[in-house]
Amino acid sequence: MELQSYSNKSKNPIDTDEESVEENNSLKIIPYSEENAAIWDEFLARAPMATFLQTRRYLSYHADRFQDVSLIIKDEKNRLVGLFPAAVDPSNSKRVVSHPGITYGGLLHTGNLRGAKMLEAFKALRHYYANHRFESLRYKVVPNIYHQVPVADDLYALFCMEAVRYRCDLSCAIDLTNRLEPSLRRKRGLKKALKNEVKVDFGFEFAGHLWSVIEDNLANKYGVKPVHSAKEIIHLYSLFPNNIEFVVGLYETQVLGGVVLFVSPQVVHAQYIASSPKGYQLGLLDAIFQKCIDKAKDLGKRYFSFGISTENEGKYLNTSLYQFKSEFGSSGVVHEFYEMNLGG
Structure with a gap:
């Protein structure tokens, strides 16, 4: 189910069993x-x-x-x-x-x-x-x-x-109506990808190949597995084909990296980001993100989100990751978490 744009004009009463009310x-x-x-x-x-x-x-x-x-x-x-x-x-x-x-x-x-x-x-x-x-x-x-x-x-x-904020994650996003200037490094990366003839493609058929790169990337960098298994993300795609998209970077027909996009009414969000070492050398992610940002604009979305760069419940900022994401012309967005005592 794809969520539609907000409207408060229609009425939607609910008839529910009143037990336990x-x-x-x-x-x-x-x-x-x-x-x-x-x-x-x-x-x-x-x-x-x-x-x-x-x-x-x-x-x-x-x-x-x-x-x-x-x-x-x-x-x-x-x-x-x-x-x-x-x-x-x-x-x-x-x-x-x-x-x-x-x-x-x-x-x-x-x-x-x-x-x-x-x-x-x-x-x-x-x-x-x-x-x-x-x-x-x-x-x-x-x-x-x-x-x-x-x-x-x-x-x-x-x-x-009197709820207490116990966690705050730092994410970043591009305002597609007022994008900050990408860094010279990201511009050079995009030129490198074009020079190396990196191709960017969209499609569910790439899910399996992309998941292998994502799993390897997370295992090598952080020693963890993706939140979703390959089976789960494929199942989710079957439920939400209009909200989940697989984007890959190809070099000589080989998938070297990509992202999984979650699409909502206001935001295109990069849920997973991964590249092989060879992909980094070729400027793969620069080409991928440029295509994704262009697509978000074409869809009429307001923001392109890169996700959080924090760990340990927000207490640790991965500064190199945050800098990489911000260099595409994005800026800070917080994810806030509150805890409320239920006694009294």
């Missing part, structure tokens, strides 16, 4: 169940801060890894006004995370949870989880570049609820 002020909190999956995704398609990562279709691919405690929020007229994707923290059974299986979670709405209503929603969430014997809630803020309209009311509500 908790009322807090004028809002009702209902635990998510699988029969609400289609309604969840339909509502999400109109939420101006949402991407396909928060859909039930995406979350379902690794649902067996998490104990889901997502919530549906309805108003006093029984209308669906908000969604909260969440699961129990695998490392702490007393903590809720929104959401441990995705980069960001958030309290998702179509414009009805603003100002005092957002604060009321957070109080209702706290009350619900506290009543179910959870002690804390970790909240992954949706980075502002994904917002189709300004929707930072949740940050104010977190402040009012």
